[in-house]
Amino acid sequence: MPTADRAAPTIVDVARAAGVSKSLVSLAIRGDAGVSEATRTRILAVADDLGYRSNVLARGLARGRTQVIGVLVSDLSNPYHADVVAGIESRADAAGLGTVIGHGQSDARILAARLDQMLDLGVDGVIVVSAMLDAAALDAAAARRPVVMVGRPFEQPRHVSVVRNHDERGASLALDHLHGLGHRRIVHLASSRRAAASARRHAYGEAMTRADLPSTTLWVDEGGVAALLAAAGTPAGPTACFAGNDRTAATLLHDALDAELAVPTELSIVGYDDAQIARQVRPGLTTVAQPREAIGREAARLLLARIDGDSDTVEVTLEPSLAVRGTTAAPC
Amino acid sequence: MPTADRAAPTIVDVARAAGVSKSLVSLAIRGDAGVSEATRTRILAVADDLGYRSNVLARGLARGRTQVIGVLVSDLSNPYHADVVAGIESRADAAGLGTVIGHGQSDARILAARLDQMLDLGVDGVIVVSAMLDAAALDAAAARRPVVMVGRPFEQPRHVSVVRNHDERGASLALDHLHGLGHRRIVHLASSRRAAASARRHAYGEAMTRADLPSTTLWVDEGGVAALLAAAGTPAGPTACFAGNDRTAATLLHDALDAELAVPTELSIVGYDDAQIARQVRPGLTTVAQPREAIGREAARLLLARIDGDSDTVEVTLEPSLAVRGTTAAPC
C-alpha cells in the first residue's frame, strides 16, 4: 500500500528516515554482504514503510544495466510465440530480470524500428522471435547489446546466437510416420519461400530420396491446394501430404472435406508446429511439435550468459516430436 | 550504420564535434525553436554521423518522461489482444511514443507484478488489456501513472479510464438475429463468472424478457454443453444458443457435430468476439464482432490525453456489429 502523497520516495528519503547514508540504503537494498543484519532489516522496514521502489531509470543510468531484457516478436497472434515467450519469461523471472515485449506486426521495417526502440530503452539484451529480420539489422543490434534469435535466420548473422528446432529431424519424423503407415506417394505442400519453410522443404526432399520415393512440392500461393485435391482422388495420385505448417495443413483439411475427400482414409495429412489450430480442427491434426517453451528457456539462458559477459555466439538445435492425431492412417 | 566502436556517443561527444555546448545539442535535437537553422542542420548532421542515439534512461531521469507507454495483456495467444495492441500502437506511433508490452500469462498475480515492473521501468502510462486485475491493483498503479483499461472491470476502479465494447448492444444484436430467424427457445451458454461474461449474460436475460421469452443460462464448467446437447434434440428443447464467447461456441459446435446434431438446422449457434476461430470452424461461426482496433486506438487516445495532464477519467463504449456466418438459420 504505497503512501505516494506527491512524489515517489527516493533512496535519500529512506536514508533520512532510517538515519543512515544513501549509500548504505543502496547496499542494503541490493543485499550487499557488508551490511550488518540489524541495520539491513531496519532499512528494509523503513523502505517498505515509505513505499519505496527503486528507480530503474536511475539505476540503469548509473550501472549501465537495467535488469530488463527485451523480446521482439513478429506477430503477437501467432500462438507459437506465446509459448516461446512463456519459456523466456520463466527463465528471466528465475534470474530476477524483467521482460518487455516488442511487436513488429509482421513487417520487417516496423520490427527493426521496435528493436532500436527497445535498445534505446536500455534493455540488457534482446531475444528476437522472428525470422523476418535480416542479418544486417541483427548485427547492428548486436553491436549495442547481446542478441539471441529464435528460429532459422535467413542469412546467418555474425554476432547473434541462434536457437532453433531441428526442422530436418521434424520432417523425418513426419515422413517416417507416413511411410510406416504404408504411404508411398507423399507430396509436400509449401507455404512460402521463407527460411523455416525451405528447411522443411529440403528435409522433405532428402527424406523422400532416402526412402527411394519421388518427391513433389506444391505451393499454396500457386494453387497447390486445388491441384493436390484434384490429384488425390485419382489412382496414381498422392495418398498423403506433409504440409509446411499447421495453418497450411488446416486449410488443406478444410478444403479436402469440402471436396468430399475423406481424411485420413483417402488423404492423410501431417502438419508442422502443433499450433492451437491443430487441436481445434476435426479430425485433430497429426503434426510435428516443437518444444516451444524449452526453446524459449534456452534462448533466455544463452542471453543471460552473454549479458554476464560469458561468451561467444553459439547455435543450439532442439529436438521436435510427433503428435499423432486423427489426420493420418494407412492408405486404403 | 552506427560506428559504435566502444561506448555509445553521448550528447557531449556531439557537442564537442560540432563545436557547441551540450545544451544546444539537446535543443537542436528536440527541435526547439530558438536554434538557428544553420547550426541545427550542422548539429543534426554531426549527430547522425556519430551514430548518436539519445539515451532514454537519462532523458527519463531528467524529464520524468520516457516517451514510452506500456501495454499489459493477460494473454498473448488471445488473438483479440493482437488487434487491440495494433490499434494502440498505431496511435502511439503517430504521437511519437514507443510501446512496450507486458504479459501476465492469465494470472492476476503475475499481471500485477508485470504492471509494477513496467511502471518501475518508467513508462509514461499503461493500458491494461485484461479484465483480470482487481480495482485495488489498478488504483495503485493509477496513483503512479495514468492508466486506461480495455474491457469491462469487475469492480469500477476510481482513477482509471475504461474503454469497452457495448456488451448489452452486442447481445441484443445476436438475439434479434435469432429471434428474427424464428427462434423462440434460445439458451445462453456462459463460460465464467468474470465481468465481460456476466455483462453478456445479463444482456441476454434482458433481451429475452423484452421479447417476452423465457431465459435459461447454462454453465460450461457445470456440464452445460452436455445438458444443452441432450435437450436440443427434444421437441420442447432449445433451437438456438447464444454463447458467451467464440471459444465456448466452438466447443459447443464441435460437440454438437460429434453428437450428430445438425448445425444450424437443428441447433443455431451465435458466439461473441469474432475471434480467429470463428472463421476457422466449419461451418463458420455467426458471432458478435467487437471493433478491436478502434478500441485500441481509443484507449491510446485517452491515455495520451491523460499523460498530457489533460483530464479526468472517463468511460468510453464502442459499438459491436454482427458477423453472420454459417451457424445460424431458421429452426426446422
Add this chain to the structure above:
DNA sequence: AGAGAGTTCTGGAGCGTTCCAGTAGCGTTG
C-alpha cells in the same frame, strides 16, 4: 599499547540528459 585487519558505514563523483538563469552580440529606438 600500538599496529594491523576486519567490518560497517559515509561522502562525493559520475552516469547522460533536461532545465533554468544567464550572457553575448546585435539591431532598434528615444
Add this chain to the structure above:
DNA sequence: CAACGCTACTGGAACGCTCCAGAACTCTCT
C-alpha cells in the same frame, strides 16, 4: 549613444542511483 529587446547560445544544477576511496569503529595479536 545609452538603454532596451531580440535571438542565439552557454554553464551548471538537478534527476536518483551506483561506485569508489576512505573514515570510524571494533577486534585481535604481539
